[in-house]
Structure formats: C-alpha cells, structure tokens
Amino acid sequence: MITTQQKTELEEILDVLGENLSITEAQHDAAVRSYKAVGNWLTNQESELADYNPVVSPQGSFIIGTLIQTVDPDGDIDLDIVCELNGKKQSWTQKDVKELVGDQLRKHKKYDSILDDEGRRCWTLKYRENGNANERYHMDILPAVNTSGYSIIMERAYSNLSDQKIESLVLSITDKEKVPEYYTSTEPSNWYLSNPFGYAIWFMKSAEAVKGVKTKMFSLNESVKPTPKFQKQRLPLQRVVQLLKRHRDIMFKDYTDEDKKEKPISCIITTLATHAYNGEDNIMEALINVINNMEEFIEVRLDEKNGKYVKWISNPVKTSENFADRWALPNSKRERFFKDWIEKLKLDFGIFNSPFNRINLSDSLKKSFGDAPVTKTFSAIGNKMRILTENGNNNVDRNLGLVGTAVTGLNEVSKVHPHKFFGNE
Numbered sequence: 001m002i003t004t005q006q007k008t009e010l011e012e013i014l015d016v017l018g019e020n021l022s023i024t025e026a027q028h029d030a031a032v033r034s035y036k037a038v039g040n041w042l043t044n045q046e047s048e049l050a051d052y053n054p055v056v057s058p059q060g061s062f063i064i065g066t067l068i069q070t071v072d073p074d075g076d077i078d079l080d081i082v083c084e085l086n087g088k089k090q091s092w093t094q095k096d097v098k099e100l101v102g103d104q105l106r107k108h109k110k111y112d113s114i115l116d117d118e119g120r121r122c123w124t125l126k127y128r129e130n131g132n133a134n135e136r137y138h139m140d141i142l143p144a145v146n147t148s149g150y151s152i153i154m155e156r157a158y159s160n161l162s163d164q165k166i167e168s169l170v171l172s173i174t175d176k177e178k179v180p181e182y183y184t185s186t187e188p189s190n191w192y193l194s195n196p197f198g199y200a201i202w203f204m205k206s207a208e209a210v211k212g213v214k215t216k217m218f219s220l221n222e223s224v225k226p227t228p229k230f231q232k233q234r235l236p237l238q239r240v241v242q243l244l245k246r247h248r249d250i251m252f253k254d255y256t257d258e259d260k261k262e263k264p265i266s267c268i269i270t271t272l273a274t275h276a277y278n279g280e281d282n283i284m285e286a287l288i289n290v291i292n293n294m295e296e297f298i299e300v301r302l303d304e305k306n307g308k309y310v311k312w313i314s315n316p317v318k319t320s321e322n323f324a325d326r327w328a329l330p331n332s333k334r335e336r337f338f339k340d341w342i343e344k345l346k347l348d349f350g351i352f353n354s355p356f357n358r359i360n361l362s363d364s365l366k367k368s369f370g371d372a373p374v375t376k377t378f379s380a381i382g383n384k385m386r387i388l389t390e391n392g393n394n395n396v397d398r399n400l401g402l403v404g405t406a407v408t409g410l411n412e413v414s415k416v417h418p419h420k421f422f423g424n425e
Contacts, residue, residue, distance in 0.1 A: 002355055007284060010352065010361075014283040016380055017365070018239040020373040021068045021246050023077060025230040030135045031062070032228060034127060035081050038141065041111070042083060047104045052085040059142070059196035061266060063223040064203050065234055066241040071249045071370060076126070077137040082196060084171060085145050094174040094182045094191055098123075101143040121175050121192075144171040145188045166198035166317055198317040203274055207237040211279040236286045237277045243287060244269050244345070247368050251344055252337075262333045264341055268313055268323050272297050275316075284352055291345045303328070311335060 002010070023031075039056030042049055060080035061067040070077060083101055092100075102123050105111040116124040122140040148168050172188035185191060204220045217233040234242070245266055252263040272294035280286035301312040303322075310328040315321035327335040348368045351361065358378070366374045 002352065006355065007282070010284050011282055012381060013361070013365075013377060014243065014287070015234075015239060017369060017373060017377045018234060018242045018283070019232065020376050020380075021242050021369070022232075022234070023067050023069060025232075027077065027135075027137075028230045030132075031058075031077075031079050031137060031139075034125075034135070034137075034139060035079070038081070038105075038111070038125070038139070039083075041108050042101065042104055044104070048100055049085060049104060052087050055082075055084045055086075056141070057082055057084070058223070058228075059200070061270075063197075063220065063228075064200050064207075064270075065218045065223065065231065065238045066245065066266075066270060068242050068245050068249075069373075071246075071253050073372075075136070076128075079137045079139045080196075081139055081141045082171065083141050083143050085143075087147065088145050088188070091186060093184060093186055094178075095176070097145060098143045098174040098176070101141065105141075118176075120177055121173060142173055142194075144173045144194070145191075146171055147188050166195065166201060169197040169201075170195045193318065195315075195317045199315070202316050203237075203270065206274045206277055207235045209279050210235060210281045212281060236280055236283045237274065239283045240277070240287050240290055241270050241273050243283075243369070244273060244290070246370070246373075247345060247348070248341055250368060250370055251341060259333065259337075262337055264334075264338045265323070267315075268338070271313060271316060271323060288349060288352060291342070291349060295342060298324070 035056055035058060039054065041047075042054045042056060044050060047054075058080065059082050062079060067077065067079075085097070088097060098118075102115075102118065105115055105123060105125070111125060114126050114128070116126055116138075119140070122142050125139040125141065127135050127137050127139060148170075171194050172191040173194045174182065175192040176182045178192055181190065200220055204218075207218070217235050218231050218238060222228050222231060248264055248269065252260055255263070273290045275297040276290040276293040277286060278289055280289060297313070299312040299314070300309055301322075302308070303310045303312075306328075308328070310322070311324050312322045313324040315323055324334070326332060327338075348364065351364045356364075362374060362378055365377075
C-alpha cells in the first residue's frame with residue numbers, strides 16, 4: 001500500500017498532469033471565436049437557414065470539460081459543434097437540411113477553402129490558421145432540428161442547463177447511412193434522435209456528486225453559453241476521463257491508420273467511467289476504481305435488428321442506442337482492442353498499489369501519457385517545491401525520496417532547509 005504522503009503527492013501530480021493535457025486558454029478562446037463566426041455566417045440574412053434561427057454551440061467533450069490535447073504536437077483537436085435549427089420547411093428531408101448547411105458554408109470563401117468531404121452526419125472545417133498552434137482543430141458541425149421551439153434553445157443557452165428536462169433537449173439529426181429515410185423522410189421525429197446536452201447533464205450530475213465536497217469547480221452552464229469563459233479547474237471524474245483518453249491515444253499511436261479507427265471511442269470511455277465513478281474526491285482513487293470496474297457496465301443484449309446477442313453499452317439518455325454497435329460488425333477489432341486497452345491500464349497503473357519514488361513514477365507516467373506533459377508536470381511541481389523550500393515550508397521523506405508539505409503518518413521526515421547558491425562560493 002502507498003503511504004498518505006505518496007497519495008497526497010500523487011493527487012497533485014495527476015491533477016497537474018490533467019491540466020497539462022487540457023486545451024489551453026488560448027486554444028479555448030480561438031475555438032469560441034471560430035464557432036461564433038460560423039454561427040454568424042449561418043444566420044446570414046441571405047441564407048435559407050436564417051428564417052429558422054440557427055444556433056451554433058459546442059457539444060461533447062468541450063462542454064463537459066474532458067477535451068484533451070493531441071499526442072501529435074502537430075495534430076488537430078476535435079471540436080464538436082451543433083448547428084441547431086428551430087424547425088424547417090415541411091418539404092425538407094434530412095438530405096436537404098444537411099446540404100443547405102453545407103451550401104451555406106461553401107458560400108464563405110474561407111469556409112469553402114477548409115471544408116472537408118461530407119461526413120456521415122457532419123460537415124468538417126479543418127482549421128490551420130497560419131501555422132498558429134492555438135488554431136489547429138477539426139470543427140465537426142452537426143446539422144440538427146429542434147422541434148421543441150426556439151425558446152427552448154435560448155433558455156438552454158442563457159439559463160441553468162442542469163435544470164432543463166432532458167427530454168426537452170432531444171434533437172433530430174441527419175445521418176446519410178440511414179437509407180432510404182435520409183432521402184425521403186420529412187418528419188424530424190422519425191429521424192435519428194440525439195441528445196448531446198442531455199448527456200452533458202447526466203455526466204455532470206455524476207461528476208459533481210463528490211462525497212463530502214460541496215463545491216462547483218466546473219460549471220456546465222458556463223460552458224454552453226454563447227461566449228463561455230475558460231475554466232481551468234476540473235472535478236475528479238473529469239480528470240479521470242482525460243487521463244483515460246490520453247492513455248488510449250498513447251497506446252494506439254503507433255498502430256496503423258486503419259487500426260486507429262477501431263480504438264476505444266471517447267463516448268464509450270466517458271460513459272463507462274461515469275457509471276463506475278463512486279464519488280471519490282481523490283483522482284488516484286477514482287482512476288483505480290474506474291479501471292477496475294468499468295467493464296461491469298457492459299451488458300449483453302438481444303439486438304432486435306439482427307436477432308443476435310451483442311455487447312451493449314447504452315447511451316444513458318437514449319437507452320435504445322448502443323455505443324458499442326460497431327463491435328459486432330464483421331472483422332471488427334473494436335471489442336478486442338477495448339479489452340487490450342483495459343489490460344494495459346491495469347498493468348500500467350499497478351504502480352499505484354505499492355510504494356514508489358519520483359524517478360520510477362515519472363518513468364511509468366511517461367510511458368502512459370507521453371514525455372512532454374509528464375516532464376512539464378514534474379517541472380511545475382518541482383518549481384513549487386523549490387519555492388516552499390525557500391520559505392521553509394517543505395519536508396522530505398528520507399525513505400521514499402518524496403518532497404512535500406504533508407507529513408501525516410510519516411516517521412522518517414526531515415525539514416528541507418532553504419539553500420542558496422552563489423557562484424563558486
């Protein structure tokens with residue numbers, strides 16, 4: 001078992017590491033500027049969409065605080081956006097709605113130049129602003145129709161999202177793989193239904209259920225505002241999801257491009273982690289608990305479409321949707337890759353179960369999360385320790401080589417004396 005001192009230090013290391021894996025304030029602000037500009041263009045008075053008051057807002061990991069940097073320093077961050085219409089023309093099919101959004105994007109010189117090929121459900125803008133590292137991201141724009149009314153959209157944007165009824169936030173989205181409905185259906189209630197904002201409420205209610213803690217470190221209501229402020233702090237569950245996603249990205253970084261497409265997807269990781277989370281107020285304990293228990297929330301159900309029993313990971317706000325539906329596809333490696341990843345997690349984080357020192361901890365974390373963020377993390381904590389030492393507020397465990405302010409339960413503790421270096425004196 002690790003000591004109280006080690007647990008305290010490890011908590012700080014994992015929190016700072018999670019902070020270093022998060023997008024920066026500059027990246028956040030650049031993303032907000034970009035999606036606001038897209039929203040302004042889609043509501044242009046000359047657009048056929050204008051009469052339906054398009055609202056462009058972020059969804060997914062951006063609003064629940066689990067977005068992370070890419071493993072490749074030159075890689076692109078994925079930013080998920082909803083283009084939400086308040087109704088539509090009666091004759092419009094899914095195809096019409098999607099193409100109208102695409103056509104409006106093409107009318108803008110810049111957007112036309114960075115618009116990728118049409119995706120299954122989204123249009124993607126590939127931002128690369130003059131080599132600016134803060135503006136490298138894919139903006140996936142999901143066309144959707146809200147039949148609950150424009151007032152619901154505005155109420156969600158400007159009031160308390162967590163007070164909204166989840167069922168009132170359902171969106172009808174376009175999906176070109178759903179044929180022939182994609183080309184023929186004009187009734188949004190018969191389209192593919194999605195509820196990204198309901199999912200965000202579900203996730204944050206679990207994230208905020210920290211035992212013994214009555215504080216809000218991250219505001220969902222702030223993150224869905226038209227111009228959300230950057231939020232630096234995270235709750236334990238948010239950090240756990242960030243760490244899990246980064247570990248996955250490191251594990252699969254050297255796989256072929258085709259195999260990378262079959263690595264565990266973020267919505268599965270986030271959903272299983274949320275189910276397994278038990279309100280721990282400590283990131284390390286939450287992480288270990290999630291790793292050990294997340295598989296228990298994978299069900300086996302009868303798929304009514306093909307009459308076969310399949311692995312099932314329910315969308316918590318739409319239980320008829322199986323996030324693991326592609327595991328059952330012919331020649332799919334997704335289930336095997338998921339199991340391989342779980343085993344790697346258990347192996348890599350076994351170090352938390354026994355005493356460690358800074359050197360072997362740093363080496364282990366670098367293998368799991370990459371050299372750069374771990375080095376940056378230990379450097380930041382080292383600088384903090386130096387300042388504490390200079391102020392006479394630091395201690396060292398002589399047996400473990402750990403430095404910090406917490407000394408509870410330790411017998412072999414010495415004060416770290418301030419030191420100053422003056423050239424060759």
